[in-house]
Amino acid sequence: MPDPAPAIRLRRVDKSFGAGEARIFALKQADFEARAGELIMLVGPSGCGKTTLLSVLAGTLRADAGEVEAFGRRLDGLGQAELTAFRRANLGFVFQSFNLIPTLSVRENVMVPLLIQGASRAEAVRRADAMLAKVGLGGREDGPPTALSGGQQQRVAIARALVHEPRLLICDEPTSALDKDTGQKVMAMIRDLSRSPDRCVVVVTHDHRIFRHADRIAEMEDGRIRRVVDDPSTLDTPAS
Amino acid sequence: MYRLALNMLFGDRAKLAMLLVGLSFSALLMAQQSSVFFGIMSWTYTPMVNIRASVWVSDREVEQVNDAKPMRDTDVTRVRSVDGVSWAAPLHSSIMQARLPNGNFKLISLVGIDSDTFAGAPAVLTVGRIEDLRLPNTVLIDEWGANLLGRAVTRPDGTVETVPLGVGDTFELNDTEARIVGVCRVKRAFTGGPFVYTTYDRAKAYTAGVRRTLSYVLVEPRPGVTPAELCDRIEAETGLRAWTSETDLWTWGERSLARSTFWWFWRNTGIPFSFGTAVLLGLFVGIAISGQTFYSFVLENLRYFAAIKAMGAGSGLLARMLLLQALAAGLLGFGLGVGMAQAIGRVMIEKGMPPFVLYPQVLVATLVLVLGISLCSALIGMVKVARVDPASVFRA
Numbered sequence: 001m002p003d004p005a006p007a008i009r010l011r012r013v014d015k016s017f018g019a020g021e022a023r024i025f026a027l028k029q030a031d032f033e034a035r036a037g038e039l040i041m042l043v044g045p046s047g048c049g050k051t052t053l054l055s056v057l058a059g060t061l062r063a064d065a066g067e068v069e070a071f072g073r074r075l076d077g078l079g080q081a082e083l084t085a086f087r088r089a090n091l092g093f094v095f096q097s098f099n100l101i102p103t104l105s106v107r108e109n110v111m112v113p114l115l116i117q118g119a120s121r122a123e124a125v126r127r128a129d130a131m132l133a134k135v136g137l138g139g140r141e142d143g144p145p146t147a148l149s150g151g152q153q154q155r156v157a158i159a160r161a162l163v164h165e166p167r168l169l170i171c172d173e174p175t176s177a178l179d180k181d182t183g184q185k186v187m188a189m190i191r192d193l194s195r196s197p198d199r200c201v202v203v204v205t206h207d208h209r210i211f212r213h214a215d216r217i218a219e220m221e222d223g224r225i226r227r228v229v230d231d232p233s234t235l236d237t238p239a240s
Numbered sequence: 241m242y243r244l245a246l247n248m249l250f251g252d253r254a255k256l257a258m259l260l261v262g263l264s265f266s267a268l269l270m271a272q273q274s275s276v277f278f279g280i281m282s283w284t285y286t287p288m289v290n291i292r293a294s295v296w297v298s299d300r301e302v303e304q305v306n307d308a309k310p311m312r313d314t315d316v317t318r319v320r321s322v323d324g325v326s327w328a329a330p331l332h333s334s335i336m337q338a339r340l341p342n343g344n345f346k347l348i349s350l351v352g353i354d355s356d357t358f359a360g361a362p363a364v365l366t367v368g369r370i371e372d373l374r375l376p377n378t379v380l381i382d383e384w385g386a387n388l389l390g391r392a393v394t395r396p397d398g399t400v401e402t403v404p405l406g407v408g409d410t411f412e413l414n415d416t417e418a419r420i421v422g423v424c425r426v427k428r429a430f431t432g433g434p435f436v437y438t439t440y441d442r443a444k445a446y447t448a449g450v451r452r453t454l455s456y457v458l459v460e461p462r463p464g465v466t467p468a469e470l471c472d473r474i475e476a477e478t479g480l481r482a483w484t485s486e487t488d489l490w491t492w493g494e495r496s497l498a499r500s501t502f503w504w505f506w507r508n509t510g511i512p513f514s515f516g517t518a519v520l521l522g523l524f525v526g527i528a529i530s531g532q533t534f535y536s537f538v539l540e541n542l543r544y545f546a547a548i549k550a551m552g553a554g555s556g557l558l559a560r561m562l563l564l565q566a567l568a569a570g571l572l573g574f575g576l577g578v579g580m581a582q583a584i585g586r587v588m589i590e591k592g593m594p595p596f597v598l599y600p601q602v603l604v605a606t607l608v609l610v611l612g613i614s615l616c617s618a619l620i621g622m623v624k625v626a627r628v629d630p631a632s633v634f635r636a
């Protein structure tokens with residue numbers, strides 16, 4: 001089967017931080033591709049540039065050089081306002097530290113992406129509640145997120161990331177703040193709920209126990225992708 | 241999203257409370273101090289309120305009502321002869337020492353009014369009749385002054401109580417007896433002293449030895465002649481100074497003696513400066529407390545603002561959210577502060593000390609300033625949020 005056209009493509013992307021002696025090259029001529037409909041994981045040692053790569057393809061960080069293309073559109077060269085509009089229309093985020101707003105209710109947190117897109121309040125409430133039911137948190141809508149366990153909070157975050165049906169879901173270490181069992185469940189939920197023919201899911205992780213949920217795994221080292229593994233089961237146990 | 245912005249702030253009870261403390265304290269200080277300022281300033285032109293006549297004629301040199309320059313008695317006749325004058329009556333006003341029955345001396349404000357017309361007589365007599373002033377050696381005293389000059393009486397149980405002066409009581413002015421035949425209710429004055437009303441002629445007797453006793457000529461214009469027009473005519477024909485008697489701060493005309501008095505006190509006393517300082521202090525304290533609190537609210541929520549930004553909220557939306565949060569806090573703080581100012585004011589008005597006049601204009605100005613403080617706070621937050629890098633959401 002020939003590879004479908006990639007939904008996301010980074011080509012020869014450079015990104016450095018700082019200047020002079022302290023300058024750090026976080027991405028060095030990095031190439032990366034993700035396909036529509038797949039869940040791809042990005043793994044590699046700490047500091048190798050995973051988060052930087054993720055930020056570049058999410059449009060929250062601009063590369064110094066190279067091409068960034070998402071869904072047939074070039075992101076490099078877009079202005080700040082256009083990037084913002086791109087994120088608003090196409091992106092869902094799941095963060096390591098959840099980033100749920102503690103003074104808002106669970107439902108209100110999930111409503112945020114819809115409201116930013118300009119949905120009416122009634123519509124946002126309806127869709128948020130439906131999404132919360134899908135992640136198994138029906139009945140907890142009115143409480144504060146801080147009353148929930150870590151796993152439950154991450155499920156709220158998943159609901160928030162998917163409620164507006166984004167084409168690109170980005171997860172940075174979604175399980176590293178959770179215990180083993182909860183991490184597995186959360187990752188399984190990300191896989192099951194996000195699966196869609198035209199959605200592309202990129203997950204950065206250190207957690208080899210969740211590798212099996214990936215369609216492909218890209219290994220990063222020192223600012224570039226070293227290799228892409230098509231059969232994650234070969235990576236299921238750490239090399240060491 | 242705006243409702244969420246409000247919930248975000250209102251969900252943070254501690255921050256909200258701090259913000260409201262800062263903003264309401266600021267509003268309270270500004271509204272309350274301004275009101276006491278206007279209250280004290282209104283005391284400066286008290287005679288204009290207590291003594292009612294459309295036009296006041298004075299010596300050319302007079303700038304403010306409390307500082308009359310004596311005129312000749314014949315000036316009354318000269319004013320009376322000006323075309324458009326319906327009636328003109330003499331008025332005497334001076335500060336004197338009263339000798340009380342117990343031998344103490346107290347300063348009083350003596351007001352001598354025309355015994356034919358009683359022009360300038362107090363509007364409200366709680367005891368007695370104005371006509372009784374035609375009896376020999378009689379005076380009226382104001383309620384508050386009656387208390388002030390009252391005598392201390394020790395009750396059988398040992399408590400000391402002040403019995404106010406009343407009808408029939410006497411004191412001495414310049415060794416001449418003054419017998420109280422009535423008690424009136426008048427507005428308190430800046431210069432303090434109890435008001436003692438008597439007839440113009442008897443005032444002459446009480447001030448024995450003073451050559452000129454005419455302080456003002458009170459004038460009423462004929463129907464169809466406005467006070468301001470009459471002032472022009474009187475000044476042109478007599479060379480004296482003529483004033484209108486409007487006392488409403490916001491509508492008084494160029495010729496108002498109350499207005500001239502207000503500005504005289506403004507220029508020549510530290511009153512505006514000291515109250516202005518208090519108002520400025522309120523403003524700065526407000527900016528400091530609420531600016532600081534709002535800033536720490538923004539700092540604490542910065543990662544959430546960054547997340548919202550990463551999710552695609554534009555800087556305009558974020559700025560409007562912050563503005564709404566700050567202005568909502570501002571409105572609430574204003575309401576609380578002004579509510580407190582009014583509560584304090586009510587107590588002050590009951591006690592009559594210090595004077596308190598809360599003008600709607602002061603409320604509007606306070607509202608504008610408090611919202612200005614909120615706006616400053618929001619701006620500080622906006623700068624912070626505008627600078628936050630949406631990529632920072634991935635850093636723990």
Ligand SMILES: Nc1ncnc2c1ncn2[C@@H]1O[C@H](COP(=O)(O)OP(=O)(O)OP(=O)(O)O)[C@@H](O)[C@H]1O
Nearest residue numbers: 017018024025026045046047048049050051052053
């Ligand atoms: N905003 C920044 N300013 C300066 N240096 C940065 C910044 N972001 C990343 N770096 C540096 O760039 C390099 C790559 O960072 P990055 O966060 O992408 O690594 P990572 O693979 O995500 O690491 P980890 O597994 O620890 O999350 C690191 O050396 C990091 O210190």
Ligand SMILES: [Mg+2]
Nearest residue numbers: 050051052172
């Ligand atoms: Mg990272």
